[in-house]
Amino acid sequence: MESPIRIDVSLLPPATRHDTIFKAYESLDEGQSLVLAVDHDPQPLFYEFSHKYPKSFGWDYLDKGPEKWRVLITRQQSITDRIVADLVMEDLSLGKVFDAYGIDFCCHGDISLEEACRRQKLDINEVLVAMKKKSGPGAFWQPHFEEWSVSLLIQYILENHHSWERHALSDIEDLTIKVADHHGADFPNLKKVKEMVDHLKYAIIDHFFEEENELFPMILKGSKSVELLKEIEKMKVEHAEVGAILTDLTLFTNNFQPPQQACGSFRLLYSKLGEFKQDILQHIHLENTLLVAKAVA
Ligand SMILES: [Fe+2]
Ligand SMILES: [Fe+2]
Structure with missing residues (x-):
């Protein structure tokens, strides 16, 4: 048997780790594996895998710390290639979804989900979303944040939301400059969109800095001080500021609907926004509610 690829991300900057792992995973053929080595329990990564590749990867711990964690990650068949009847056998609640969409999982259930959707002329993404909503625990990623430790929740926020949003903001900024340069003369509103994106970027960068260097370390130390409460209030005020910028941006762009004549880049920009x-x-909701509740408990 072919030996798996080994990938040690311990020395990489945290913000680049998940991307590196996903690229390595996506380069695998079906049935191939990689061994991931990392310096902390990669549980948040497992949830992200469950979200990105539902029911289509294997996850086996080879070492569980305390200094090194190693996981064998195996690429399996994509959910869209799975047999409809098998999916229902594994999770009976999916039968109701398939029923609602007219997908036969009984007598003619020996076809892939993709094929079943094609035959019924269904949008497979819509079906996947409905499956995700209905599916029982474990079939798709159903995070039970309320059961998580505060350190796991912070790790998740950093590795998923902060990291993803930093990358996304950088892409959005590049795209905004490009679109405003090319189409600013035809669409004068783009100048204002660019200003709003800049405003959003600086508000978020400052906010992340504050959380990563002040609030989160305080919470992780178990502080229940007046300073902690002040930091939490500051966090909420900053969330409200970010929320206000996003509301303005939503209204100004007509809920991110590009004009009819907009080019591909313009459309991509609004879709990314x-x-x-x-x-x-989601990120703000997680922090304002669950993280605060756990921090002050
Ligand atoms: Fe945050
Ligand atoms: Fe925040």
Whole structure:
């Protein structure tokens, strides 16, 4: 048997680790594995894998710390290639979703999900979203944040939201400059969009700095001091500021709807802004509610 690729991300900057791992994983053929070595429990990465590659990867710990964690990650068949009947056998709740979409998982269930959607002329992404909502625990990623330790929650926020949003902001900034340069004369609103994106970027960068260097270390130390409460209040004020910029941007761009004549880059920019807004809103919700509750408990 072919030996798996080995990848040690311990020495890489945290912000680049997940991208490096996903690139290595996506370069695997079905059935191939990689061995990931890292200096902390990569549990948040497992959840991100579950989200990105539902029911289509293997995850086996080879070492569980305390200094080194090693996981054998195996690329399996994509969920869209899985047999419909098998999916229902594994998770009976999916039967209701398939019923609702007219997908036969019984007598004619020996076809892939992709094929079943094609035959029924269904949008497979819509079906996947419905499956995700309905599916039982474990079939898709159903995070139970309330059961997590505060350190795991912070690790998750840093590795998923902060890291992803930093990358996304950088892409959005580049795209905004490009679109404003090329189309600013035809669409004067783009100048204002660029100003708003700049404003958003600086507000978020400052906010992340504050959380990563002040608030999160205080929480991790178990502080229950007045300073902690002040930092939490500061965090909430900054969240409200970011939320206000995003609301303005949403209104100004008509909920990120590009004009009819907009080119591909213009459309991509608005689509990325909408996606970014969703991620930030989840992120803020997680911090304002669960993280605060755990920090002051
Ligand atoms: Fe945050
Ligand atoms: Fe925050």
